[in-house]
Amino acid sequence: MITTETCPGDTDVAVAAARAGADVVRGLYGRRLARIDKGAGDFATEADVAAEQAILDVIRAARPDDTVLGEEGGRRGAADAAREWLVDPLCGTLNYAVGTMLVAVNVALRDTAAGVTAAVADPFGGEVFHTDGTSAWVRDGGADAPLVPSPGTRLVDVNLDPPFPSAPGFRGVDLLAHPEFAARFRPRVVSTSLALAWVAAGRRAAYVTDGGDLSGSVHFAAGIALCRAAGCVVTGVDGAAPGEGGRGLVAAADAETHELLMSMIGLRRDCQ
Incomplete structure (x- = not known):
């Protein structure tokens, strides 16, 4: 709950909402939960729905006039609202359902006047990553530390889940098989x-996924905001900036890592 301020800032609301969702996700972990079929192998669980409601309660209490777009409940409010919260209450539902603690709770506010404020909670690690759109921090145990990107780990996460709209030009599995990828990452x-x-x-060092324009996605908006505020290089797999008609996502810790990955992906618009 938000208790430290009578009029909390948007970042405070985002952090409180993400924490509320994370508390639900953590509390229901390990239980036998009913599944809600979404088709094509996708599903939600009772935890997804309950976490989204907890997030919505926080946002509604603090910002009753804002629009909210939730993965499970859809849009509440005007589609053309100047302020819209994007909520993914449990990113990694399949992980969660099979007992894997690799999940995230994503909350982002798109404000046409102020940019993007966001928070990403790790329910099991206890951390909340957050940004006011200018700087980016991680909160752990009540203390904030700045987020500092680095390619030093050489670890690159690649999303291999379908769909693959850029195939055959680009598929994540092909990137993993690229000789230079194996040599560098x-x-x-x-x-x-x-x-x-x-x-x-x-x-x-980086994250790569295919897809459409992900800047307005409940799944990715918060993470994109964090990476941008931290100083990462963020484009689509075709080199276009998110929100400018690009597709997919390449978020890299620095320009060199981004350049290497783009050279392997080979979908730059100026090369088509």
């Missing part, structure tokens, strides 16, 4: 957008 597949927060924190 080590692959990881955690299947949650928590990996984006790890790029911002210097625990991953």
